[in-house]
Amino acid sequence: MPKSYYFAGWLIDGTGSPAKQDILICVEDGLISSLEKANPSQLKHLCPDGGLGGFCGPATETYPACTILPGLIDCHVHLTMSGQIDQRLRFKQLLNDFAQNSPLICERIEKNLALGIMALRDGGDIGGHTLMYVRQKVHWCVGVHCAGKGWRASGRYGKIIGRAPAGGLTLAESIKANSDGADHLKVLNSGLNSLNEFGRETRPQFCPEELDAAFRNARNLGRKIMVHANGMLPVQFAIEAGCDSIEHGFFMGEDNMKRMADRQIHWVPTAFTMKALSAHNPGSAQAQTASRILENQLEQISRAEQLGVTIAAGNDAGGFGVRHGVALAEELKLIMEAGFSAEGAICCATMQGARLLGLDHELGRLGIGRPANFIVVDGPPSSLPASLREVKQVCVRGKKI
Numbered sequence: 171m172p173k174s175y176y177f178a179g180w181l182i183d184g185t186g187s188p189a190k191q192d193i194l195i196c197v198e199d200g201l202i203s204s205l206e207k208a209n210p211s212q213l214k215h216l217c218p219d220g221g222l223g224g225f226c227g228p229a230t231e232t233y234p235a236c237t238i239l240p241g242l243i244d245c246h247v248h249l250t251m252s253g254q255i256d257q258r259l260r261f262k263q264l265l266n267d268f269a270q271n272s273p274l275i276c277e278r279i280e281k282n283l284a285l286g287i288m289a290l291r292d293g294g295d296i297g298g299h300t301l302m303y304v305r306q307k308v309h310w311c312v313g314v315h316c317a318g319k320g321w322r323a324s325g326r327y328g329k330i331i332g333r334a335p336a337g338g339l340t341l342a343e344s345i346k347a348n349s350d351g352a353d354h355l356k357v358l359n360s361g362l363n364s365l366n367e368f369g370r371e372t373r374p375q376f377c378p379e380e381l382d383a384a385f386r387n388a389r390n391l392g393r394k395i396m397v398h399a400n401g402m403l404p405v406q407f408a409i410e411a412g413c414d415s416i417e418h419g420f421f422m423g424e425d426n427m428k429r430m431a432d433r434q435i436h437w438v439p440t441a442f443t444m445k446a447l448s449a450h451n452p453g454s455a456q457a458q459t460a461s462r463i464l465e466n467q468l469e470q471i472s473r474a475e476q477l478g479v480t481i482a483a484g485n486d487a488g489g490f491g492v493r494h495g496v497a498l499a500e501e502l503k504l505i506m507e508a509g510f511s512a513e514g515a516i517c518c519a520t521m522q523g524a525r526l527l528g529l530d531h532e533l534g535r536l537g538i539g540r541p542a543n544f545i546v547v548d549g550p551p552s553s554l555p556a557s558l559r560e561v562k563q564v565c566v567r568g569k570k571i
């Protein structure tokens with residue numbers, strides 16, 4: 171297998187370490203066989219026509235004014251839903267059957283790939299269509315992990331992405347009885363943020379004993395557990411029952427952050443959802459409340475970083491005003507506004523995402539012996555995350571796509 175070389179002005183490896191300059195990467199059999207700073211004689215050979223002057227042979231791609239970074243991961247999407255804001259259409263899409271949703275799911279996966287997003291974690295849908303789709307068609311280079319239909323308590327929030335236990339079964343019994351082959355369990359344990367009353371907490375959907383038994387059964391089925399939870403008590407119950415990630419976590423408070431840091435539970439803050447709501451009908455009372463919630467969430471992200479909580483990036487694509495693919499850069503922008511460096515924010519969408527999805531062997535970090543799954547964006551790291559809006563090159567296992 172021939173070697174191919176990539177030269178980049180900057181490299182971000184996904185671990186959160188500072189970017190490195192003038193890096194030459196050698197790829198063999200889809201793996202990175204060397205990754206080092208180009209030496210002065212190699213740099214001298216850099217030709218204006220884009221070759222390395224024969225130094226490394228013809229199979230050299232040079233990107234002196236670009237940054238290479240690992241393929242991205244979005245840890246919270248809903249592939250059956252679009253990010254449109256017309257409420258009538260938002261409702262109508264929930265009535266789609268599998269045949270209608272199938273091409274839409276495909277289109278959204280491709281949109282993600284074009285922006286260098288190589289793995290997605292789906293948070294569930296009303297018909298379980300994303301899981302059905304992925305079982306039928308494995309995408310050749312985008313890994314999609316699915317919850318199928320999520321679980322909510324009867325009469326509580328979550329109809330559009332989940333179901334309630336039925337037939338007199340408990341949550342734990344329902345999970346055990348349901349062999350849909352989902353990759354992870356999605357449980358809804360609170361309501362949504364109120365746009366009428368800032369910080370209003372909804373009560374947990376399930377009690378600690380119910381969550382405990384349910385999570386035990388999910389683990390026995392080999393599933394990780396993602397929990398939608400806002401507010402102190404709903405988040406606390408989910409953490410103490412042993413979830414793998416808290417989704418949203420608005421108003422969860424510092425004590426919960428400490429618990430998450432201790433137990434190495436990931437947090438997926440989905441801050442952009444509030445930015446999207448605040449941009450709708452600007453000036454309205456609801457938009458102002460959304461802005462305040464966003465501000466509060468950014469303060470929480472900043473505090474979480476200080477406390478050592480691992481944050482994975484997810485944007486809730488498919489939610490109101492949250493468009494597939496492009497919204498990941500928006501989420502990273504907010505994470506940076508909360509105080510993360512560009513490298514730190516990229517780590518949330520690479521190494522931390524890969525760990526949460528159990529894809530660390532394939533994605534998340536660039537280094538010697540690791541798969542050559544990377545993207546090239548224009549400009550230095552200081553152009554991030556805006557430079558993610560137009561990805562120059564996507565390489566999967568060393569192959570340009």
Ligand SMILES: [Zn+2]
Nearest residue numbers: 246248293486
């Ligand atoms: Zn969601």
